[in-house]
Amino acid sequence: MVQTICKQCGTAFEIADEDLKFYEQVSPVFSGKKYLIPPPKYCPDCRQQRRLAMCNEQNLYNSTCDLCKKEMISQFQPNQTFPVYCRDCWHSDEWDPKECGKDFDFSRPFFEQFAELQKSVPAQGRDVQGTVINCEYIHFAGFSKNCYLIMHADFCEDCLYGYGFKKNIACVDGFYNLHSELCYECIDAHKCYELIGSQECVNCSSSWFLRDCIGCKNCILCTGLRDKEYCIENQQYSKEDYMARKKEMDLGSYKTYQRLKEKLQDLELKHTFKEYQGHNLQNCSGNHLYNCKNTFESFDCEDVEDGKYCYQMVLSSKNIYDTYQYGTNLQESLESCICGDNGYHILFCFGGHVDSTDLSYCWYMESCKDCFGCTFMHHQRYCIFNKQYTKEEYEELVPKIIEHMQKTGEWGEHFPMKNSFFGYNHTTASLYYPLAKEEAQICGARWSDYEPPPPKVEKVIPADRLPDNIDDIPDDVLNWAITCEVTGKPFIITQQELRLYRQMRVPLPRRNWQQRQLERFNKRNPRKLFERKCDKCGKDIKTTYSPERPEIVYCEDCYHKEVYV
Numbered sequence: 203m204v205q206t207i208c209k210q211c212g213t214a215f216e217i218a219d220e221d222l223k224f225y226e227q228v229s230p231v232f233s234g235k236k237y238l239i240p241p242p243k244y245c246p247d248c249r250q251q252r253r254l255a256m257c258n259e260q261n262l263y264n265s266t267c268d269l270c271k272k273e274m275i276s277q278f279q280p281n282q283t284f285p286v287y288c289r290d291c292w293h294s295d296e297w298d299p300k301e302c303g304k305d306f307d308f309s310r311p312f313f314e315q316f317a318e319l320q321k322s323v324p325a326q327g328r329d330v331q332g333t334v335i336n337c338e339y340i341h342f343a344g345f346s347k348n349c350y351l352i353m354h355a356d357f358c359e360d361c362l363y364g365y366g367f368k369k370n371i372a373c374v375d376g377f378y379n380l381h382s383e384l385c386y387e388c389i390d391a392h393k394c395y396e397l398i399g400s401q402e403c404v405n406c407s408s409s410w411f412l413r414d415c416i417g418c419k420n421c422i423l424c425t426g427l428r429d430k431e432y433c434i435e436n437q438q439y440s441k442e443d444y445m446a447r448k449k450e451m452d453l454g455s456y457k458t459y460q461r462l463k464e465k466l467q468d469l470e471l472k473h474t475f476k477e478y479q480g481h482n483l484q485n486c487s488g489n490h491l492y493n494c495k496n497t498f499e500s501f502d503c504e505d506v507e508d509g510k511y512c513y514q515m516v517l518s519s520k521n522i523y524d525t526y527q528y529g530t531n532l533q534e535s536l537e538s539c540i541c542g543d544n545g546y547h548i549l550f551c552f553g554g555h556v557d558s559t560d561l562s563y564c565w566y567m568e569s570c571k572d573c574f575g576c577t578f579m580h581h582q583r584y585c586i587f588n589k590q591y592t593k594e595e596y597e598e599l600v601p602k603i604i605e606h607m608q609k610t611g612e613w614g615e616h617f618p619m620k621n622s623f624f625g626y627n628h629t630t631a632s633l634y635y636p637l638a639k640e641e642a643q644i645c646g647a648r649w650s651d652y653e654p655p656p657p658k659v660e661k662v663i664p665a666d667r668l669p670d671n672i673d674d675i676p677d678d679v680l681n682w683a684i685t686c687e688v689t690g691k692p693f694i695i696t697q698q699e700l701r702l703y704r705q706m707r708v709p710l711p712r713r714n715w716q717q718r719q720l721e722r723f724n725k726r727n728p729r730k731l732f733e734r735k736c737d738k739c740g741k742d743i744k745t746t747y748s749p750e751r752p753e754i755v756y757c758e759d760c761y762h763k764e765v766y767v
């Protein structure tokens with residue numbers, strides 16, 4: 203084990219022997235010589251922050267494709283200095299990313315030259331995979347139909363304002379909803395139906411405001427229940443009494459909805475939480491882990507084996523460190539973001555899709571093999587700085603660049619924040635690691651002051667002027683913009699959205715979707731493990747509930763023995 207000090211934040215952190223073994227295992231080999239990846243100089247949090255600073259998941263803009271000139275929705279602010287193409291044009295034969303190819307200059311640092319390459323190769327407006335129908339506003343998503351503003355989402359239909367959605371139908375305003383239908387304002391809801399305002403629930407249906415419930419039906423304001431029906435505030439009622447009490451609560455009223463939402467927050471403080479959320483784990487640490495083995499300090503992962511510092515990785519990923527999104531059979535990879543779909547040996551990359559293998563320091567590649575320092579390419583092999591080489595030339599030149607990067611101190615470091623296309627305040631890093639403009643600039647990040655033009659509408663009304671009840675909202679609302687009660691920014695309601703609110707009988711939102719998303723984000727625990735003691739037996743536990751938090755937290759054994767037998 204090595205103790206070291208983070209170059210960015212000055213915090214002491216440990217590099218375990220198995221970490222060093224992993225770095226050696228994934229170090230690339232050329233002509234029989236292994237080019238060792240050195241131990242990290244940044245702590246795990248600073249490494250994660252640097253990766254997330256590359257990622258704009260939430261800000262989409264009206265823009266124009268620089269090739270076909272059609273209007274499109276893009277992750278890039280309009281009027282960029284580099285070309286941005288729509289999905290069809292980007293995948294067409296109308297252009298060749300190798301036309302922007304450059305010779306590597308051994309007199310200059312790698313990242314500086316890479317930044318110049320980034321600004322010359324046409325970028326893709328949004329990251330969308332597979333067949334998508336009527337989904338102009340989705341990003342880092344695919345295989346979906348009639349969806350609007352969903353991110354990190356696949357196989358969804360009629361879903362709106364979601365993050366981390368998989369196989370959902372008609373879910374609105376959700377965070378990590380899987381295999382669910384007609385859910386509204388739910389966080390970590392799996393296999394749920396007609397569930398409203400609930401968090402960490404599995405197999406629940408026709409219920410409102412539940413927390414940590416499994417297999418419940420027709421329940422309101424309950425916490426920690428298993429296989430119950432007709433309960434309110436954890437009290438059992440007869441079907442008739444339940445229905446009568448439910449009738450008194452008009453969920454379509456904004457005031458009632460808010461009152462019930464606040465009531466759940468009070469009940470949560472009396473609830474006993476398990477040290478972590480997850481199941482079927484062998485030798486793991488983190489939170490929201492499912493079917494994982496030997497996976498540590500990882501969050502929101504499913505089917506990961508031999509992983510560390512993994513975030514949002516799913517489905518058969520093995521031997522991966524420091525990865526953010528998304529897996530699906532990603533192996534032997536280190537310090538990469540948005541990579542997967544049969545990826546193998548991807549090092550220090552951002553965006554590596556569909557059968558990509560042996561990529562280092564690349565930016566957004568699809569179906570590419572053996573590429574180094576390339577950007578926005580698909581179906582290529584043996585390229586360096588977007589220039590084509592033979593196999594022999596490639597294997598001779600890459601080691602020389604690595605040796606150069608060893609001298610400049612760049613080898614083994616992820617792209618610095620200054621290589622990001624986005625202002626820090628528009629990236630996912632700003633959610634997990636909020637920084638003021640000056641602090642972001644000290645880290646080398648840029649900042650965006652861009653404000654999109656206001657929506658073209660007949661009138662703008664303040665949120666508090668909306669009728670309280672969904673039944674009293676006229677169709678005319680589709681022609682208005684509403685001023686968000688928190689941010690003051692105007693937002694619109696779409697027809698599909700209004701129809702779903704009416705169908706679910708929930709009130710119209712008073713806050714814009716980014717603000718709602720931020721509030722849901724804050725309802726989840728941080729992706730950080732704290733030392734704490736089990737509130738029952740006093741055993742040391744590692745949990746995402748920091749010791750100062752007011753919740754009651756039990757170790758796994760006590761939770762199962764004492765609380766939910």
Ligand SMILES: [Zn+2]
Nearest residue numbers: 208211245248
């Ligand atoms: Zn640090």
Ligand SMILES: [Zn+2]
Nearest residue numbers: 267270288291
């Ligand atoms: Zn186009």
Ligand SMILES: [Zn+2]
Nearest residue numbers: 736739757760
């Ligand atoms: Zn205990």
